[in-house]
Amino acid sequence: MKKYFVSVFLVISIFLFISCSEKNNTLSFTAMDTFMTIRSSGKNCVNANKAAQARVEKIENLISVTKESSEIYRLNHKLTESFELSDETFYLMKYALDGAYKSNGAFNPALYPVTKEWGFTTKQYQVPDENRINEILKLTDYTKIQLQETEHKINCSYGMMFDFGAIGKGYAGDQIIEVLKENGIQSAILDLGGNIQLLGKKTDGSEWKIGLKNPFGGDVPVALSVSDCAVITSGGYERYFTGNDGKQYIHIFDGRTGKPVENNVVSATIVTSKGIYGDYLSTTTFILGKDGAVELWKKSGDFDFIMMFDDYSICYTKGLEGKISIFGAFSKIQVIE
Ligand code: AMP
Ligand code: MG
Numbered sequence: 001m002k003k004y005f006v007s008v009f010l011v012i013s014i015f016l017f018i019s020c021s022e023k024n025n026t027l028s029f030t031a032m033d034t035f036m037t038i039r040s041s042g043k044n045c046v047n048a049n050k051a052a053q054a055r056v057e058k059i060e061n062l063i064s065v066t067k068e069s070s071e072i073y074r075l076n077h078k079l080t081e082s083f084e085l086s087d088e089t090f091y092l093m094k095y096a097l098d099g100a101y102k103s104n105g106a107f108n109p110a111l112y113p114v115t116k117e118w119g120f121t122t123k124q125y126q127v128p129d130e131n132r133i134n135e136i137l138k139l140t141d142y143t144k145i146q147l148q149e150t151e152h153k154i155n156c157s158y159g160m161m162f163d164f165g166a167i168g169k170g171y172a173g174d175q176i177i178e179v180l181k182e183n184g185i186q187s188a189i190l191d192l193g194g195n196i197q198l199l200g201k202k203t204d205g206s207e208w209k210i211g212l213k214n215p216f217g218g219d220v221p222v223a224l225s226v227s228d229c230a231v232i233t234s235g236g237y238e239r240y241f242t243g244n245d246g247k248q249y250i251h252i253f254d255g256r257t258g259k260p261v262e263n264n265v266v267s268a269t270i271v272t273s274k275g276i277y278g279d280y281l282s283t284t285t286f287i288l289g290k291d292g293a294v295e296l297w298k299k300s301g302d303f304d305f306i307m308m309f310d311d312y313s314i315c316y317t318k319g320l321e322g323k324i325s326i327f328g329a330f331s332k333i334q335v336i337e
Helices: 002-021 045-063 071-076 087-103 112-117 130-140 168-182 275-300
Strands: 024-031 034-041 082-084 146-148 153-155 186-191 195-199 208-212 222-226 231-237 240-242 249-251 265-272 305-311 315-318 324-326 332-336
Touching: 002 186, 024 045, 024 082, 034 168, 045 071, 045 087, 071 087, 087 146, 087 265, 087 275, 112 130, 146 222, 168 195, 168 231, 168 275, 195 208, 195 275, 208 231, 231 275, 249 275
Parallel strands: 315 332
Antiparallel strands: 024 034, 034 186, 082 153, 146 153, 186 195, 195 231, 208 222, 222 324, 231 265, 240 249, 265 305, 305 315
């Protein structure tokens, strides 16, 4: 009889252990103008996801360009030359300015007066004339911005305005992963409006299978088997308007010209360890095009990329071999070595 009870106890314990350790929770919410989903597995997944959502909302309250109480809104509407930033906003400003220098201004967090003029902030789209663009471009000179490390102050002239739209979601993803880890989570997948970030592997120990969006519409053209990394995509198809001239103008700008990017790239996907880096690179490689992306890839050696072009061709870097599956009927597939 005693043996019987021991066996029953063991079976119940094993059942409880399995059901606790394999608990999953999926939380979806809208933040930073993006529909976000966090799916995590582990004992504490419900609380972990809630804490992660709270973390994202805190970031949004710092860097939103539209919330009047945000730090970036107040910076963008300041009347003084000097403005004190919180540790977190200072870190993002430093990161973004560094990106501007590294890309010779193709990427530029101070581009907001330009994107605003084109109507991307209000959806009242317009194509400004050349003189107006050149006039506003003068407000985006990132080399005139000074950061005071000790006091966390930024000095810049009146009229300069900032937007972390190109790195914010990647940064938020990194912070979500940190919060999940602090809550004991070892396996999670985040979808932040098409930015995918992965913590660990799937609970069965296998790699995650990530499908990339088809920029031309239709089925998934490319899938990746990856874990513990960020898969971040920039695409012109995400937001654009059609001008009176019949041309399509996308939301990704070339900081050097003050105009929406017009090249043959339709999407740029970065695979790397950190979301903020992937987000910076997805926007920057989109602007620079294939040659610029290859140059960056050869120089840095710490990311891989996939680029799709308007002639239905695709290229990807050799680090993705063995991880990438191509289903789309591309006109050409090139592996960059
Ligand atoms: P992403 O989707 O990550 O490529 O980011 C695009 C967003 O970044 C846009 O909606 C703008 O808010 C902002 N942006 C556009 N062009 C640039 C640029 N050249 N440098 C920095 N941010 C930009
Ligand atoms: Mg980006």
